[in-house]
Amino acid sequence: MTTPALDAHLVARRGDFRLDLRLRVPRHTITAIVGPNGSGKTTALRTLAGLIRPDAGHIRVGDRVLDDVEAGIHVPPARRGTGVVFQDYLLFPHLSAAENVAFGLAAQGLPHREALERARAWLDRIDLGALAGVRPGLLSGGQAQRVALARALILDPAVLLLDEPMAALDVTTRQEVRAELGSRLRAFGGTTVIVTHDPADALALADEIVVLAEGGVVQRGVPAELVASPVNAYVESLFAASRGGIA
Template sequence: MPPGAPSPGRAVLDAHLVVDRGTFRLDLPLTIRPGEVVALLGPNGAGKTTALRALAGLLPLTDGHLSLAGRHLDHPGRRIWTPTEQRPIGVVFQDYLLFPHLTALDNVAFGPRRQGLDRQRARQRAADWLVRVGLADHARRKPRQLSGGQAQRVALARALAVDPALLLLDEPLAALDARTRLDTRARLQHHLAGHAGATLLVTHDPIDAVVLADRLVIIEHGQVVQEGDVATVTAQPRTDYVARLVGLNLYRGHADGHLVLITDGFTLVTNDRQHGDVFVAFAPSAVALHPHRPEGSPRNTWPATVAGVQRHGDNLRVQLDGRVTVAADITPAAAAHLRLTPGQTLWVAVKAAETRVYPAAAAATNAGVG
């Protein structure tokens, strides 16, 4: 390890990443405990890559600080800056970036060699890691001779071979096909469980985040809009982006008992009693579509216009415009019965019992939910 680097068993990331890039500002407080996996999610342009580059030492902070196990790596106010190669950090890039002229063994041995190990000891450590990732018999192969899943495992072994206090994973499964991704995700989960340091997973894939991470941090426009454990975030999204990420319809409104005013003259009836600013959420599967205004049990009905239809698993997801936008999941048989066409007017029905209502935190006031 580099001189003065912390032991990975004691690794704690304590950072406030402030980076100005033209008109864009990243302002991200970020803490990761030893052994914890945190997923950083956000739409394109939210600042995920900027955060990763700042942590890796590829982009200096404008303000704030970055400490790992009590060691300052970047602190503009104190004029502290640590070059990339001196940071106790391992990185798995989206495209893996293996050295094409080196074998798998020498790719993994590269980091330990840079840390000062002689060639024999570095290669022995690399060989041990290739055994751990199940690629001992691929040690002499070069990257072009590896499959996508094998290349990902070599890249992971290379990152972990330096005993990193912080492991950065940049969309580590994005380049894989669906079948390889499933197997590689399971392997990655196993290796992350054995990593004593902190791990930051940068991803846009909610499945990767839910399966691999202990905690989610969601950023939009360079700022945190929501964070928490997987169960909390998926149950109570606080922005349109998070709602789409977890597959829910989400509205912000003002509650008075069982009634929530969403827009002027448009209210939703809910089972939960609340007062004040709230979010209302319900699944697309809770939305029923009718050619005419339905009679009977649904308490919430309104006319809407079909804006688009897409396949969604075994069902179809119908996007509807109107007084509020809404997504509905229906079966192909139901779609055939309704004879769906763009611009068609239908009636939307949502039972009060299918809704969830929870207070809108002050921090989410400008989160962009209508």
């Protein structure tokens, strides 16, 4: 079997809550972790990003070990080579779109002018070149999402993590932006993990869906499998509206 781009066993405790999740994500694919509030989605994402140290298990990206609790290995977030797009995008309000995209490159030591040139090139790629000098407060939700995505992708990450990518959007623009995000993720050369409470996001974007509840995996599989053959009433209720809509 080919070594997956991401191979992880996440065990993390938060008070009385315990996450126990195994992920094997092939290269150039998208896995969505779906579940209600309190299921462990955010804990999983923050552990993958290095913001939470696992209590047990490991995280490997290709041949690189990012976490191995038994071996005492924990690579801090800034050195993991992982791109993260948070739920509220977390763009710096006092910086322009180009300066936001350039921020990570500048933090790595690239000269400011060169970082800005690369950032503007990225904004051109995502059809936002005309807004390079605009601050986040004047961007639409979809535009802000694209800027946040460019800020993550400009660092050429092996793994991209997205936290509730549609949550900050209004209902009227969500479907359009979801389709656009899907095309951009397909063009990304790395591997993507999305966490979301919305099954529509998972069905539209993911190659594999992992359903979480109370810190454990309820079911995993390709979207059509979860829609057609849910293992219990909870999974059935998640995807009930999509029955008949996936080939």
